[in-house]
Amino acid sequence: MQLPLIDNSWTLFLDRDGVINEEIRKGYVLHWDMFKFTSGAEEALGIFARRFGHIVVTTNQRCIGKGLLTTAGLQDIHTRMLAAIAPHGGRIDRIYHCPDVDSNSPCRKPQPGMGLQAQQDFPEIDFARSIMVGNTLSDMQFGKNLGMYTVFIPSTLPDLPFPHPLQDARYESLLHFARAIQ
Numbered sequence: 649m650q651l652p653l654i655d656n657s658w659t660l661f662l663d664r665d666g667v668i669n670e671e672i673r674k675g676y677v678l679h680w681d682m683f684k685f686t687s688g689a690e691e692a693l694g695i696f697a698r699r700f701g702h703i704v705v706t707t708n709q710r711c712i713g714k715g716l717l718t719t720a721g722l723q724d725i726h727t728r729m730l731a732a733i734a735p736h737g738g739r740i741d742r743i744y745h746c747p748d749v750d751s752n753s754p755c756r757k758p759q760p761g762m763g764l765q766a767q768q769d770f771p772e773i774d775f776a777r778s779i780m781v782g783n784t785l786s787d788m789q790f791g792k793n794l795g796m797y798t799v800f801i802p803s804t805l806p807d808l809p810f811p812h813p814l815q816d817a818r819y820e821s822l823l824h825f826a827r828a829i830q
């Protein structure tokens with residue numbers, strides 16, 4: 649499906665692991681030293697900041713529920729991430745995380761809880777004018793559950809077929825997507 653024309657009435661929802669930073673296979677980012685931006689992600693976030701009215705991150709962080717990371721530890725990683733993107737003109741308006749282990753938790757993607765929370769915090773968010781970018785089908789289902797346009801980044805699932813009913817578009821990386829809407 650053709651990319652919509654973006655203006656500042658649009659909201660960007662971003663998954664984190666495998667999209668903004670390299671996903672750690674069979675593990676978690678537990679401190680800043682383990683956080684590595686995907687190639688060009690900082691530049692991409694600078695482009696998004698100029699295009700989108702709101703930018704939020706929705707990230708499942710089961711490692712908290714498992715006791716591997718504290719909420720304060722996650723916040724420290726995010727504070728450093730935001731500091732690292734600021735020199736590129738990047739901004740993220742709010743970061744939502746789901747700490748729960750239970751796959752059926754209402755906040756855990758693909759359930760829509762984090763999106764609904766974002767809309768409560770920013771009532772001007774219109775899901776029909778929102779794009780969800782992620783690297784799993786759970787992210788794509790989350791976007792579709794809320795009526796968003798979905799963009800798939802094949803960082804960890806390169807063999808997933810495309811076209812696909814849950815994916816409206818597909819880009820090699822966050823930066824490739826950013827350049828497409830620049």
Ligand SMILES: [Mg+2]
Pocket residue numbers: 663664665666667671782783784
């Ligand atoms: Mg991910």
